[in-house]
Amino acid sequence: PQEPQAPFPYEEKEVSFTNVKHGFSLGGTLTLPEGKGPFPAAILVSGSGSQNRDEEIFGHKPFKLLADQLTRRGIAVLRYDDRGVGSSGGSAAESTSGDLAGDARSAFDYLLSNNIIDHSQIGIIGHSEGGMIAFMLASSHKDIAFIISLAGPGVDGKTILLEQSDYITSLSGVASSIREDNRIVMTAVYDIMMANESYQVWEEEVIDFTSKFYSEKDMGYYSEEDIERGKKNLLASIPESSYAWMRYFVMFDPTPLFDSIKCPVLALNGEKDCQVLPEKNIQSIKNGLLTAGNTNTFTMILPGLNHLFQNCETGLPNEYGILEETFDQKTLDMMSEWILQQVH
Template structure:
């Protein structure tokens, strides 16, 4: 039966702006019916539900309406040949069934399993400023006061508390490791994800930072953590939330920045796309076509507030530019134009607009609390070559006396040991998060905690001696 021949994992590639984009289709039996989901590793999308499925003879049709994607094709000889359509743009594709399970690693040995050696509590907190609730997971030691408490800030996208992607759960791994080392951890689903309320699509970085502050304020009220030091760990775009939250709340005593931006996110996005294209060995012409159009698009978005004018000017850019493109490059240019216009709604969303306005220097140059920054040398999303030194300059400008910036060889943006650093490798790796980096984060938190205690004791003794001195001074 065709249903039985379909079950399993299928691997296919489309070409977007001349860049290969891998899609993984998972099909399985749900009762008597076929069901499935998609992974798009390069776009950090996983478990996208296939909600419409039709089969007739050898023809297969399926839709993933949440991302406006459809497939129409024929199944033959363990292959699916057809067309992927997304927002009226068609891409030819050939899905091939993965016969060897080692071709697609699904084993996730680092994912924590019950029973845990700590309290694992589901909590709900309120962000009164935004009138929404956040669904959270709070983990803390069973029998002793934690030495510190940490809030985890998620990266880009509408992610759940575990930052789950490709069956990896990096935030769950981080929370488990730290809690087993006497550090309480609060992690939460983004606005509009799972049981968290609010609208993710209309939120800005400042709004997301307010969610992190609400989480910090919750920890300050809990009896288990009210006397502990409060920290924020941000990953990827979550580092911007951590920076803003630490700047807006005096409760935040320390931040960890994982794969952080150090310059304007528009510049980071430009280098990200450029770095990925170079890693994929595209031609110089394709590289120039893609990077030039992206640079111009970002410039227009930064300048124009009206999304309609942005679209009009981007369309005019492509219309003017195509006249000077050689016949050899016209097809690549056309593909780039179609994809650029397709992604324009995302780039003009409230979050992207706020990100393009964000200048890390403006925040970090005022940051005097301890900062730990960590990058992987194969990070193509926030390359340390672009972001580490500006972070250092900003913290030195702040006269910050306690910061540490570290790089790790061979690690990608998700802090996995990686061959290429390319996003399409994320789901193929068994490692979820580098144990070496986990130890560095844990050791730093314990070290800073000891430092804080010493300084607190020093400040207390200084206060007492000043009182004694003033007392005797007043006797004369």
């Protein structure tokens, strides 16, 4: 992994700020370039799942690397522990992307209170779900100077999850008939979810649907054990504590937001991203923003990169931890240069 090593030619400050609405504080690191300031700034917003300020995954710390690279180029960076992680209060259970957007906005408000930051030049860089949060905030807050979406969703959550599952299983060599059954079941799972706020009702209806669906199949194909194990795994994959998050994500469609995003946008996806498939998502972001008249929109699909922006072979998630690279250097350089063009 490419972990930045001290001594650093910039200042690192341990900071905390408050989500006033929910009454807890979040802990983070603010890196400040050399010099007097005021500096342009970027806030880093992590992808789904509870992550620390470095967005640490499989021994890699992409947000630590990103903060290091940007701060060396004169951009202050605030990264923070997600709620319920590290030095941040609150709890991820029951919270949705909408709640997490409130945490990111609290980070923004903290920078607005800090005079070493240029208040007219604060942007948001979001990875995966963080890209979705960047779109949410930029559509409703006109004081955001720029956003960078790194593998952010351009289409609704249900579509993303169905296509992700189908693509990963096809790359993994799963037979097309099993993939088709899986798609029918998961479509029903998400449709039942969209119709029911109650986890218990959802659980009952999913069990009813899957039992009926598999009982009508040719039983030579799936054993009773397969079916029971499948049901158990399915329910375990969406526990009650994350149901509110999942339901919000499945129902969320970013496309109406694009009409009201007027700040500069850089949207990037790896060509081998298996989790947020590049063509459909990038095309939707590009079309939405350009149709709404946002001409300062730059989108790109980056050859050979996966969901974490590592150069890779397959792009499958089981490869993330094996790869030595944390984040493609050319992409880091492109992001730095693009931000400097927007803020100067």
